[in-house]
Amino acid sequence: MLHTSIEEIAKYNGKEVKLQGWLYNLRSSGKIHFLQVRDGSGFIQGVMVKNDVGEELFNKVKEMSQESSVTVEGIVKEDHRAPSGYELSITNVELVHKADEYPISKKEHGTDFLMDHRHLWLRSPRQVAIMKIRDTLVKATRDFFHKDGFTLVDAPILTPSSCEGTTTLFETDYFDTKAYLSQSGQLYMEAAALALGKVYCFGPTFRAEKSKTRRHLIEFWMIEPEMAYVEFEENLQIQENYLTYIVEEVLEHNKKELEVLDRDLTKLESIKAPFPRITYDKAIELLQEKGEDIKWGDDFGAPHETIIAEQFQKPVFVTHYPTKIKSFYMKPDPQRPEVVLAADLLAPEGYGEIIGGSERISSLDLLMERVEQENLPLDAYQWYIDLRKYGSVPHSGFGLGLERTVAWVCGLDHIRETIPFPRMLNRMYP
Structure with a gap:
């Protein structure tokens, strides 16, 4: 398994890689999870299909909170629609630490709140x-x-x-x-x-x-x-x-x-x-x-x-x-x-x-x-x-x-x- 960073992901198109980072955002659509993962060098979207990974892992990921630290494995795929130009077809996710409820959400926050955090x-x-x-x-x-x-x-x-x-x-x-x-x-x-x-x-x-x-x-x-x-x-x-x-x-x-x-x-x-x-x-x-x-x-x-x-x-x-x-x-x-x-x-x-x-x-x-x-x-x-x-x-x-x-x-x-x-x-x- 190749261990890399999101910044270097373009070198591994078509290959299976491992990323260590944090879950920035998670949304689901039926039997598909879309995971936004960050690792300090960049952000990438990973796609997890229930039929590919099995029900147990699929449900486990569903419970992961924003900013939980994770290790993600998947196959790199070029995708011009993605901001990074690449997407990850996820094969496995390992939870390192489940984060508490994250105080900064996607809703609008005031400047003082953001500066306090x-x-x-x-x-x-x-x-x-x-x-x-x-x-x-x-x-x-x-x-x-x-x-x-x-x-x-x-x-x-x-x-x-x-x-x-x-x-x-x-x-x-x-x-x-x-x-x-x-x-x-x-x-x-x-x-x-x-x-x-x-x-x-x-x-x-x-x-x-x-x-x-x-x-x-x-x-x-x-x-x-x-x-x-x-x-x-x-x-x-x-x-x-x-x-x-x-x-x-x-x-x-x-x-x-x-x-x-x-x-x-x-x-x-x-x-x-x-x-x-x-x-x-x-x-x-x-x-x-x-x-x-x-x-x-x-x-x-x-x-x-x-x-x-x-x-x-x-x-x-x-x-x-x-x-x-x-x-x-x-x-x-x-x-x-x-x-x-x-x-x-x-x-x-x-x-x-x-x-x-x-x-x-x-x-x-x-x-x-x-x-x-x-x-x-x-x-x-x-x-x-x-x-x-x-x-x-x-x-x-x-x-x-x-x-x-x-x-x-x-x-x-x-x-x-x-x-x-x-x-x-x-x-x-x-």
């Missing part, structure tokens, strides 16, 4: 599809950077200071002092880039931001590359190539999952570098023309980002933001110091910012000026200041939010479905 909701076809696409994006990220000579460097999660201000930090006791959960690994990546040239970190970050929007999580994952001897323009090109690559990988490897999500593939197929660009100045003019109450020097909210992105079919860079609304480490434009050499990349279809990046300040004097302006504690940032004393070079980097990218690629209404166990303002269970 997230540990079980993950088993549904839609959630499995999202997790597999997330996995592809993670693998594609690692492949892209390793192919281009980047070194993965792990940034600490406990930090002595903030990267972008202290108002949204989680504070914790660290023996006899205070520490914070990291908002970003970027400052540490700057140190690593001066050691290794091109680096990236990929890990969890935390924002104690009291936001309930469909774009925000409290705990999320960031990909943060940092590159020595890379200036603003080259930084944007790397971002374009990276995003194009990971979307292409999803299109190549996750067509089945995208179909489960009813994703419009043409929207993703158009994601090719280069991406359009608009300056902050022009974006303000555009928003004012659209009737928005906004003036130069204001930051953009979600509605503003949506309006800007609607003007383009691809992701769009908004560049040269006012220095005063951006982080202290961003390099001012030498030709126009009131704006910085920074850009946010806005995803189409109303998904907002998915990448933020900039060229960093490499001048010690200018960095000290910005540290003083922001009233940052010198002792906490001394190590970062040292980087401008010992072989400083032009360098740039960016950060991509994995969950926002998953939401956009999958076409999801809310970011809470993009991570296995979301942490939100009013939710830390399960």
